Each structure stands twice: as C-alpha cells, then as structure tokens.
Amino acid sequence: MPAAFGQTLQTLMKQNGWSPADLAKRTGLSTATITRYLRGGKPSADSLLRLSRTLGIDPWTLYGAPSARLAALAEEWSDDDRPRWSYSKLADYLRCPAFYYFRHVAALEVPSDPDAVIGSAAHAGIEQVLRARAGMDAEDPQAAVIGRVQEEAPYLAPDDEGNLPDPEALARESWQIVQVYQDQIATTFEPVAVEQRMEATIAGVRVTCVLDVIDSEGRIRDTKTSKRKPTQTDLDENLQATMYDIAFTQNYGQPPKGMVFDYLLRRKSGIEAMSFPVRERTDADRNRLTRIVEEVVQAAESGRFYPNPLNKYGCGRCPFRDACYEEFGGGLPAKEQAIA
Numbered sequence: 001m002p003a004a005f006g007q008t009l010q011t012l013m014k015q016n017g018w019s020p021a022d023l024a025k026r027t028g029l030s031t032a033t034i035t036r037y038l039r040g041g042k043p044s045a046d047s048l049l050r051l052s053r054t055l056g057i058d059p060w061t062l063y064g065a066p067s068a069r070l071a072a073l074a075e076e077w078s079d080d081d082r083p084r085w086s087y088s089k090l091a092d093y094l095r096c097p098a099f100y101y102f103r104h105v106a107a108l109e110v111p112s113d114p115d116a117v118i119g120s121a122a123h124a125g126i127e128q129v130l131r132a133r134a135g136m137d138a139e140d141p142q143a144a145v146i147g148r149v150q151e152e153a154p155y156l157a158p159d160d161e162g163n164l165p166d167p168e169a170l171a172r173e174s175w176q177i178v179q180v181y182q183d184q185i186a187t188t189f190e191p192v193a194v195e196q197r198m199e200a201t202i203a204g205v206r207v208t209c210v211l212d213v214i215d216s217e218g219r220i221r222d223t224k225t226s227k228r229k230p231t232q233t234d235l236d237e238n239l240q241a242t243m244y245d246i247a248f249t250q251n252y253g254q255p256p257k258g259m260v261f262d263y264l265l266r267r268k269s270g271i272e273a274m275s276f277p278v279r280e281r282t283d284a285d286r287n288r289l290t291r292i293v294e295e296v297v298q299a300a301e302s303g304r305f306y307p308n309p310l311n312k313y314g315c316g317r318c319p320f321r322d323a324c325y326e327e328f329g330g331g332l333p334a335k336e337q338a339i340a
C-alpha cells in the first residue's frame with residue numbers, strides 16, 4: 001500500500017480541523033480504525049470510499065494510487081447513500097441486535113480480542129501465500145503476519161488478571177497457522193483469484209463479499225481459524241456460503257463449481273488443518289437468505305435494536321456489556337460479571 005495514504009488522511013483532517021473521533025463520527029468508522037489508518041494501516045475498499053466521500057476527495061488520490069476497481073466502486077457508491085451490507089454485519093444483527101447497534105451504529109471503540117488478532121494475522125499471511133501461488137505480487141507471509149499483529153497490538157485489551165497479551169506470542173501462533181496452511185492446504189489446489197471482492201444485490205440490498213480464494217476448478221475456498229470443528233449443520237445451514245453462492249452467480253453468470261471451508265483448528269496440541277466441502281446451495285437456501293436479509297435490513301434501518309443475552313456466544317465476552325447495561329438494561333456490567 002502506498003505510504004502516502006496515512007499522510008494524506010492526516011493532512012485532510014488537519015485542513016478540516018477534525019480529530020480522529022470527529023472523522024470517525026462522520027464516516028461511521030471507529031476511532032481506533034481511523035487511528036490505525038493514520039499509523040499506516042490498510043483500509044478496506046468500503047472504508048476508503050466512506051473516507052473519500054466525507055473528505056471530498058476521490059478514493060484513488062486519497063489512497064495514493066490509481067485503481068480502476070476503486071473508480072468503479074466509487075461510481076456505484078455515489079448514487080446510493082445507504083450503507084452496504086456484508087455477511088459479518090448480518091451475522092452481528094442475528095447474534096444480538098444491541099451488539100449490532102453498538103458496533104455499527106454507535107461505532108463504539110472496542111479493544112482487540114487476542115483470538116481475533118490471531119485470525120486476522122493468519123489471514124494476512126495466508127493471503128500472501130496464495131498470492132505467490134497464483135503468480136501475483138506478494139509480500140513475505142511472515143512479515144505480513146508480524147505487520148498485522150503490530151497494527152493491532154496497541155488496541156489489545158488486558159485479560160481478567162490485568163495482563164496484556166504478548167504480541168510476540170500472538171505472532172508466533174499466527175505464523176504456525178500460516179505454515180500449516182502452506183504445507184497441508186495450499187498444495188491441494190491452484191488459486192486463480194485471491195481476496196476477490198464482489199458486489200451483489202439481495203432483496204434489493206447491496207452486499208459486499210470478499211471471497212478468500214477461487215481455485216482453478218471454479219470452487220470457492222474460505223479459510224477459517226477456530227478452536228472447534230464445525231458440525232454438519234453448521235456447514236449445511238451456513239448463511240455465508242449462501243451469500244457467496246449468490247454473489248458468485250450474479251458476478252459470473254453461473255454458480256461456483258463447489259465450495260470448501262478450510263479450517264485451521266487451534267488445538268492445545270497444536271494446529272490441525274481440516275477441509276470441509278460445503279453442499280451445493282439450493283433455491284430454498286437462497287430464498288431463506290433473501291428473506292433474512294430483507295427482514296434484518298428493514299429492522300436495522302428502522303432502528304429496532306434490543307439486547308439478546310441468549311445468543312450463542314452469551315454476554316460473558318461481549319465488549320459492550322457496560323454500554324448495554326446502561327442503554328438497555330441488558331447483559332451484565334463488566335464489574336458484576338467479574339464477581340459472578
């Protein structure tokens with residue numbers, strides 16, 4: 001990424017007299033995200049477009065490099081002010097509408113979760129492994145892992161005993177994941193597209209998907225880091241897989257030739273690689289997702305937010321417990337949670 005991005009951002013903020021918190025409020029991004037960009041972090045295309053619209057500058061000038069894809073995205077964006085949806089936003093609302101509210105509407109800052117940092121850093125390294133295999137420009141995968149952990153390290157939260165996670169240990173485990181992927185999964189297929197961003201329209205709602213890999217057989221492959229194996233039901237009913245199927249079909253005029261979820265399981269004994277084929281999506285799957293998108297987007301856009309403490313992750317590790325308690329009387333405030 002051009003180093004100019006963070007500097008240009010800084011200059012434009014200064015010209016407008018905006019702090020990172022001011023810009024965060026105007027763009028709907030979090031202050032931590034803006035601060036990360038100022039320190040050289042890489043923006044997603046959607047974040048870049050939000051920033052460019054708010055700052056009144058075209059995205060490729062802001063980014064510091066020409067990009068036909070960004071130009072096309074900017075054009076699409078300019079005639080529609082509604083925010084785009086993604087699978088993760090949908091999943092956040094389905095998990096707990098209050099959680100969605102704090103994360104995407106109030107855009108509260110949240111500390112980085114060590115598991116999420118490991119997942120993100122491993123993905124960054126795996127992306128470089130795949131780019132090299134696909135003959136694309138690629139960075140050193142280990143450097144990409146370390147870089148991602150360094151970006152996240154300032155935002156790591158202390159554990160219950162007040163100890164901060166060790167960034168070096170996080171980088172070590174992330175790198176082990178990349179090595180296992182490189183040895184046991186990357187050799188089993190040929191990537192032809194890596195981190196392929198796609199726009200799709202579902203129930204009239206524009207959604208963005210980023211496919212980890214499309215292989216030479218026309219299959220989608222998605223990489224997951226997890227501590228547990230998925231069940232058959234997890235795979236069969238997976239809404240993300242259905243969203244990928246719809247996006248692929250809308251973009252290429254035909255469904256993918258298959259889909260595989262590559263799991264890197266973080267066991268106490270080490271990293272275990274397992275690949276799971278995902279069954280073909282049916283009209284019933286697509287109709288179900290369409291209905292869910294329609295209902296969730298309508299609910300979120302009309303401000304229907306309420307706590308759902310019975311969600312499958314519970315409230316124990318929710319970063320919004322205190323805010324939730326104050327706003328909705330939901331969840332447990334962090335102090336009481338520690339005593340309970």
Ligand code: SF4
Nearest residue numbers: 096307315318324331
């Ligand atoms: S504390 Fe529980 S109910 Fe409240 S936002 Fe978090 S997950 Fe939802």
